[in-house]
Amino acid sequence: MSTFRDLKIWQKSMDLVTNIYQKTEGFPDSEKYGLVSQIRRSAVSIPSNIAEGYGRNSNGDFERFLNISMGSLFELQTQIQIALNLTYLEKSDGTALYGLSREIERMLSSFIRSLQSE
Numbered sequence: 879m880s881t882f883r884d885l886k887i888w889q890k891s892m893d894l895v896t897n898i899y900q901k902t903e904g905f906p907d908s909e910k911y912g913l914v915s916q917i918r919r920s921a922v923s924i925p926s927n928i929a930e931g932y933g934r935n936s937n938g939d940f941e942r943f944l945n946i947s948m949g950s951l952f953e954l955q956t957q958i959q960i961a962l963n964l965t966y967l968e969k970s971d972g973t974a975l976y977g978l979s980r981e982i983e984r985m986l987s988s989f990i991r992s993l994q995s996e
Contacts, residue, residue, distance in 0.1 A: 882932035887985045891925035891947070894978050898954070901975060905966045913966070917957045923950035924982065941993045948986050955979050 882888050898921040902914045924947045931943025955976060962972040 882929040885928065887982065887989055888925050888928045890982050890985065891928060894982060895921045895925060897975060901967060901971050913957065913961060917954065920950045920954040920957060937993045937996055941990055944986055944990050951979055951983055
C-alpha cells in the first residue's frame with residue numbers, strides 16, 4: 879500500500895461523505911449552521927483522520943487516529959438518527975446512510991484490532 883488512498887476504509891468513508899453532502903442538501907435552511915454543519919463535519923472527520931493517521935510514523939499514532947475516526951462515526955450515526963427523528967431524511971436515505979456507516983464501523987474495528995496485534 880503506497881498511499882492512504884489505497885485503503886478501502888478511506889475510500890468507503892469518502893463515499894459516505896459524498897452521500898452525506900448530497901442528502902443534507904435538502905435540509906431546512908434553518909439547519910444550515912446547526913445539524914447540517916454538524917453532520918458534515920462528523921462525516922468529513924472520518925476519512926480525514928484515517929489519512930492523517932496513515933501519515934504518522936507509528937502504528938500507535940495510526941491507531942489513535944483510527945479511534946478518533948470511530949468517535950466521529952458514532953457522532954454521525956447519532957446525527958443521522960436525529961435527522962430521521964425530525965423527518966429531515968427520508969427513511970430509505972437514513973437506512974442507507976446508517977448501513978454504510980455500520981460497514982465502515984466494522985472495517986474500522988477490524989483495522990484497529992489488526993494494528994493492536996502487530
